[in-house]
Amino acid sequence: VAVRYLGGKTRIAKQLADVIDSVREPGQVVWDAFCGGLSTSVALSRKGPVWSTDVNVALVAMYKAIQAGWDPPDVVDEHTYKRARDLPDTDPLKAYAGFCASFGGKYFGGYARGENRNWAAEGKRGLKRDLPGLNVDCLDFMSVSPTPLDVILYLDPPYAGTTGYAVAKSWDSAAFVERVREWSHFCDVFISEYAFTLGECVWSREQLKRATVGPGATAVEKLFFIPKGLYEIDRTVAEAV
Numbered sequence: 001v002a003v004r005y006l007g008g009k010t011r012i013a014k015q016l017a018d019v020i021d022s023v024r025e026p027g028q029v030v031w032d033a034f035c036g037g038l039s040t041s042v043a044l045s046r047k048g049p050v051w052s053t054d055v056n057v058a059l060v061a062m063y064k065a066i067q068a069g070w071d072p073p074d075v076v077d078e079h080t081y082k083r084a085r086d087l088p089d090t091d092p093l094k095a096y097a098g099f100c101a102s103f104g105g106k107y108f109g110g111y112a113r114g115e116n117r118n119w120a121a122e123g124k125r126g127l128k129r130d131l132p133g134l135n136v137d138c139l140d141f142m143s144v145s146p147t148p149l150d151v152i153l154y155l156d157p158p159y160a161g162t163t164g165y166a167v168a169k170s171w172d173s174a175a176f177v178e179r180v181r182e183w184s185h186f187c188d189v190f191i192s193e194y195a196f197t198l199g200e201c202v203w204s205r206e207q208l209k210r211a212t213v214g215p216g217a218t219a220v221e222k223l224f225f226i227p228k229g230l231y232e233i234d235r236t237v238a239e240a241v
């Protein structure tokens with residue numbers, strides 16, 4: 001559990017990690033390529049190395065700043081929150097305010113109030129505890145050509161048709177599926193999705209939704225698994241390798 005995050009897997013991260021760890025070789029890296037609030041990365045780092053990447057420049061700048069010793073403020077008041085939105089992505093205060101002081105952990109989704117909680121301080125504690133053990137980089141997953149890598153891929157992309165992330169307003173699900181198929185020629189792939197056309201669902205659990213919809217609504221969280229080599233390599237891919 002690093003920070004509260006829209007679509008974050010905090011409540012199920014341990015269970016997801018247990019499934020992924022069941023096929024993990026000793027010392028094998030898990031690449032958490034849509035790492036967001038890092039909850040799954042943290043759970044996976046208990047059993048071995050993890051590489052955590054996300055396309056959000058400001059988010060990764062904030063993580064790297066904390067790793068380098070930046071001490072985030074304990075309190076982010078509403079004025080600071082509003083002004084932080086205009087900071088450059090390189091300023092760690094931007095993502096810290098934008099996530100840790102935001103309603104439901106949605107990037108600048110509105111100042112978090114209520115419940116008598118200091119959301120920023122809670123986020124800070126989690127980050128300072130969890131970040132030292134992680135390797136975090138800024139990377140657009142779709143920009144990486146599938147290539148033989150001795151990793152397990154864990155993918156938690158923006159869900160098609162759900163509320164957008166600031167940096168990923170339009171998500172091309174079809175292109176993503178094709179990419180996943182290609183990656184599965186080279187490594188085991190796990191995907192958190194509500195539905196997915198490749199592989200099979202190996203774990204699911206009904207969860208109460210939070211923040212984005214009214215009380216009582218549930219969703220079934222699922223984990224899909226595509227074992228390495230499940231799909232035949234096609235000629236165009238084979239020639240490119």
Ligand SMILES: C[S@@+](CC[C@H](N)C(=O)[O-])C[C@H]1O[C@@H](n2cnc3c(N)ncnc32)[C@H](O)[C@@H]1O
Binds near residue numbers: 142
């Ligand atoms: C569902 S969230 C991940 C939540 C995370 N597993 C957690 O527990 O906090 C999806 C993430 O994908 C990131 N993202 C969107 N498009 C991306 C891309 N092309 N490459 C890498 N990350 C991307 C978003 O910035 C967001 O952090």
